[in-house]
Amino acid sequence: MNETLSLFELNNLVRSVLEQTLDGEYWLQAELSEARLASNGHFYAEFVEKDKDGRSLIARARATMWARTFNMLSPLFERATGERLRAGLTVRVLVTVEFHELYGHSLNIINIDPTYTMGEMARRRREILEQLQAAGILEDNRQLPMPRLMKRVAVISSAGAAGYGDFCNQLGHNAYGFFFETHLFPAVMQGANVEASVLSALETIMAEAEDFDCVVIIRGGGATSDLSDFDTYALAAAVAQMPLPVIVGIGHERDETVLDHVAHTRVKTPTAAASFLIEHQLIELTEQQELQRRINEAAIVLIQEQRQALERLTTFLPRAFALMHERQQRRLDNLSARLATAPQRHLLAAAHQQERLWQTMMQAAQLRFQREKGSLQLLAQRLKAVDPTLLLQRGYSLTFNAEGRLIKSVSDVQSGEILHTHLADGTLHSVIKTIDKGN
Amino acid sequence: MMEQEELTYEAAMKRLEKLAQEMEAGEVAIDLLAPKLKEAQQLLAFCKDKLTKADEEVQKLLTGQ
Secondary structure, three states, rough: OOOOHHHHHHHHHHHHHHHOOOOEEEEEEEEEEEEEEOOOOEEEEEEEEEEEOOOOOOEEEEEEHHHHHHHHHHHHHHHHHHHOOOOOOOOEEEEEEEEEEEOOEEEEEEEEEHHHHHHHHHHHHHHHHHHHHOOOOOOOOOOOOOOOOOOOEEEEEEOOHHHHHHHHHHHHOOOOOOEEEEEEEEOOOOOOHHHHHHHHHHHHHHOOOOOOOEEEEOOOOOOOOHHOOOOOOOHHHHHHHHOOOOEEOOOOOOOOHHHHHHOOOOOOOOOHHHHHHHHHHHHHHHHHHHHHHHHHHHHHHHHHHHHHHHHHHHHHHEEEEEEEHHHHHHHHHHHHHHHHHHHHHHHHHHHHHHHHHHHHHHHHHHHHHHHHHHHHHHHHHHHOOOOHHHHOOOOOOOOOOOOOEOOOOOHOOEEEEEEEEEOOOOOEEEEEEOOOOOO | OOOOOOOHHHHHHHHHHHHHHHHHHOOOOOOHHHHHHHHHHHHHHHHHHHHHHOHHHHHHHHHOO
């Protein structure tokens, strides 16, 4: 091997060996340390691999994606991950190993697997969330009570961003005339300085927290940008520990960042953040209107009740008076009737008494008559006993002379005289023949 | 108007809620109805202003300047 080679010949040798031994396609996972889209449309990058501590490089390789491939793959990648191919991303790519005599070793990227990058990003977010959880601050901001009034708004955004303009416009021209006091705390919302810049804005707001009702972090619009700039522990912890509710509107439809998980409220866009604030005030307005309606109704009811009570009184009083009047009248009538019949009753009573007396007297009289009658009968019986007729019936007789004198002695009579002897059943006329004196 | 320096939106809404409850329960004497209604209207105006006006304007209205 005394032959001396030119550099080209040597490199050409390396190239042919490489092409023979590494002629296939290889899936490679590595971190992009550089990424640049050249004006000719080709994509130039550098892959690195760090040691376990992540401090020093243990491998490095340049890589190229030709314009045609890049134009096909990069939109797919961005749509899937929400990320441009940029330094700092870890990717999984399909490469062929190239060696060029002039440019040396390089990788030619022919395909890219976005799901790997998505998985990596998700894993990183998950790690941050787990850290926050372990620190006990994950839920801090989400559990803050929402103030009823969300009027004084601290906004973190880049001053010139379209999203900030949309936000202010939406708030300023809300249909309900709500007034919002917005105060911008400018910050870099894209690139490597996001973390430091947003942290500094949050610190400033924290110092004036009493002057604000909430914090809104927005960025926005335009091309898909690098959301993973927001996926840092320091930023997430700062948001979680803000004493004011934080509303973030930094994502897009399918993207999410760690901030979306720790912030009080997450919305998709700056416009949505404005709508959220307006709707919150609208709830208050509705509540005010409801209170007004309730108070008015209650007042009307109270007044109606009083009026009805009054009406009841006005109809009831005359009736009550009439009723009382009628009752009094009846009492009077009753009294006068009693007064009118009282003398009659006295007379009647007197009459009754007289009647009773009369009857008593009559009874007494009758008793007397009966008693007299009894005595009379006794007398009659006694008289009967001495009645000559009875004597005649018993056999005694009465003898009269012609002059009608009762003959009681033989001396009264002379022989030859005609005497008339009365018997019970007739009279004997006899002539006296003899007279014997004494028995 | 009462407590014009310290009155906050939340306090005003709480007071309104209480007023509404009292009146709905019929606990308001008819003599007090008018003053209470007046107070409610003032509180409602205050709360609405909080939503729709800059605070300095509200302050001006309240202090009557």
